[in-house]
Amino acid sequence: MQITTSTLQNMAKQGQKIAMLTCYDATFSSVLDEAGVDVMLIGDSLGMVMQGHTSTIPVTLEEVAYHTRCVARKATRSLILADLPFGAYLESPQQAMASSVTLMSAGAHMVKLEGGEHMLETVRFLVARGVPVCGHIGLTPQSVNTLGGYKVQGKTDAAAERLKAEALALEAAGVSMIVLEAVPAKLAAEITASLTTAATIGIGAGVDCHGQVLVLQDMLDIYPGKKARFVKNFMKGQSSIQAAVKAYVNAVKDASFPTAENSF
Numbered sequence: 001m002q003i004t005t006s007t008l009q010n011m012a013k014q015g016q017k018i019a020m021l022t023c024y025d026a027t028f029s030s031v032l033d034e035a036g037v038d039v040m041l042i043g044d045s046l047g048m049v050m051q052g053h054t055s056t057i058p059v060t061l062e063e064v065a066y067h068t069r070c071v072a073r074k075a076t077r078s079l080i081l082a083d084l085p086f087g088a089y090l091e092s093p094q095q096a097m098a099s100s101v102t103l104m105s106a107g108a109h110m111v112k113l114e115g116g117e118h119m120l121e122t123v124r125f126l127v128a129r130g131v132p133v134c135g136h137i138g139l140t141p142q143s144v145n146t147l148g149g150y151k152v153q154g155k156t157d158a159a160a161e162r163l164k165a166e167a168l169a170l171e172a173a174g175v176s177m178i179v180l181e182a183v184p185a186k187l188a189a190e191i192t193a194s195l196t197t198a199a200t201i202g203i204g205a206g207v208d209c210h211g212q213v214l215v216l217q218d219m220l221d222i223y224p225g226k227k228a229r230f231v232k233n234f235m236k237g238q239s240s241i242q243a244a245v246k247a248y249v250n251a252v253k254d255a256s257f258p259t260a261e262n263s264f
């Protein structure tokens with residue numbers, strides 16, 4: 001049965017972990033859908049893993065829409081979440097709405113945007129108009145040039161308090177989910193416990209989030225270059241990609257991933 005926004009919120013409430021992976025094409029869409037991945041994210045990380053850029057900044061709306069169409073054609077159960085890319089939502093709520101229409105027309109069920117305080121008005125605008133929204137705070141890769149690199153966030157008391165307040169404010173503004181990227185596990189656990197309707201999805205944020213996400217090519221161990229601490233190779237000990245994806249889903253579901261080794 002098709003997973004909906006309310007399915008995910010019920011899973012979070014009942015303590016059933018949500019397994020999310022990025023997906024960019026139709027063949028992997030079949031594999032992930034069949035393996036029980038709850039949410040497929042057409043991430044703007046496609047700029048790195050599909051296109052070979054060194055950041056997500058140059059990715060365009062039409063590129064995310066293209067990959068969303070490819071994934072949507074083969075998905076039967078998984079919820080389809082698409083990233084709003086850097087150039088397509090930061091100017092105004094109206095720009096974000098127009099871009100969300102493009103992504104939802106391509107097959108997305110929900111859109112994701114990066115940022116806390118400065119995104120609240122946009123979140124309210126989208127949700128009021130029928131667009132389910134996922135927030136994304138902590139390490140927000142579209143801000144790599146102001147963050148000064150891909151680094152752990154929320155390490156000082158002040159930064160941790162700011163992230164807690166942003167999560168609560170995003171929930172109040174109407175987001176259904178919040179990705180917490182590269183924040184200390186203890187902080188992510190506190191944020192998760194503080195929310196009542198939104199589900200948290202961690203990437204480098206510890207095991208106590210409501211769910212987990214990784215970039216597909218990272219967990220298959222085929223992405224070249226330096227791996228972040230939160231990446232685990234799920235191909236290890238498996239003889240097929242299908243088995244590796246199932247191992248990831250199982251490890252998220254039974255909370256054996258991530259361990260402290262994959263957290264901050």
Ligand SMILES: Nc1nc(=O)c2c([nH]1)NC[C@@H]1CN(c3ccc(C(=O)N[C@@H](CCC(=O)O)C(=O)O)cc3)CN21
Nearest residue numbers: 045048049056141150151152215218223227228229230
């Ligand atoms: N293939 C891929 N995987 C990703 O997870 C990913 C992308 N691409 N593209 C967009 C961003 C960039 N991401 C990254 C990239 C590197 C680190 C990293 O190396 N972090 C250091 C932390 C260093 C510190 O703060 O001390 C680490 O050791 O994990 C983290 C996130 C996450 N996202």
Ligand SMILES: CC(C)C(=O)C(=O)O
Nearest residue numbers: 022043044045179213
């Ligand atoms: C890593 C996830 C959360 C993401 O935003 C992406 O793949 O673009």
Ligand SMILES: [Mg+2]
Nearest residue numbers: 043044045083
């Ligand atoms: Mg992204």
